[in-house]
Amino acid sequence: MPTDASGDVPVDARADVPAEATAGVTADAQADAPAEVPADDAPVTAEELLAEVRSCRQISQGKYRTDANSAKATVPVCATTDAVFWKADMDIDCDGRRTKVCNKKTDPYFQPQTAFTSSRGKPLDSAALPFVVVPAPSRTWDYRKSGLTGGSVVAVIYEGKVRYAVIGDTGPAGIIGEGSYALAEELSIDPHPTTGGAASGVTYIAFKDSRISPIESRATAESRGEELARAFVGR
Template sequence: MRIRTLTLAAASGAALLAAGVLPAHATGAGRPAAVQEGTVSAADLLAKVTSCQQISNGKYRTDEETSATVPVCGKNGAVFWKADMDIDCDGQRTAKCSESTDPWYQDDTAFHQSDGKPLRADTLPYVVVPSSSGIWNYASAGVKGGGVVAVIYNNKVEYAVVGDTGPDQIIGEASYATAQALGIDPDPETGGTDSGVTYIVFKNNQVSPIESHSAAVTLGDKLAKQFLQNN
């Protein structure tokens, strides 16, 4: 494992766009890379995660061959980590995500769409969390499948959902769509980035339906504002 389908009506998307919650590109199929979502800046979010109160029992590796250097940190209303980004193409089989494009491809994700199908990595921004272990149990920290994550890279914010689980000793993985939106090479075999990605996972929330990226942006913007106020 290396680790957006828009289901809202066009009128709903237009309303969110008019309200300034969605960027102009978000309602179209061709999303330009590296455009901020929502109204909260990357700089404001990053200013709240400059220091780490470690809540994990140990640290994670970013890849199998690296040493364990990444802790999970706690804040009021969220947990966060700073790592790399490997590309997860698991879930529904598509032209961009399949055995032919991804040597580690799996046809399922830990969390599913409202219709029971696996998530679609090439259209839905989602983040992979490490499977529960002695290092850290994400569920006990208030992290839920479908919970909102603010993913920050190169001073851009992309809202994603917790969509899959990965190896229990490795951290720093997100879907093809997450990488593409942030201007990171989304190729599941050769893409990703070695560093510079901050993942802020907001606690005790779930996007419904999980496959609605518009809903994730709306909820994420609200939770990000609360995060700034409470920290």
């Protein structure tokens, strides 16, 4: 029988193994292998969303500061056909319903109301509801003219994570980049209203004409957000 170059192993050794034996091994291996999740059924990834917002068609008349003491205004509001987006930091909004973590003691700037209210007319609970804060309307940008309002769905991306929130409050007209205590927690950002937040690297993608009701339904925001994100990335 022919051997390999070393003269030790018969070249045709595998030919002597019964076909049934190898077939069984192959079948078992296939049965044990985890089934691949079709791409269309997998959640939309941060990479997919970020690929759609690499370039900016600026719609704001100027730029925003990320904090009141920022030296320069550096953040533009950009738009695509279906969404508005900005890339900024995340300050923590603890306004609205008083809770153990959001009150005058934990946050000296605490306000007991939010610009948008729950289905029962009550202030939103920033400790329980992931929401985004948009700048109050100004000459720089008016979110209402971009098809956005309270309850509009927003995809928020940070360090590879994607979470879906709603627009729930408005902030100073010249500052952008703020989310609720609950949203920060979802993104593994320190949610403390005075010492927490993220200095940079947060992308906000607000989908036009996407208002959900009731605004406080996290499940609705998540399911609608995933649906909108799939359309946004072309799935």
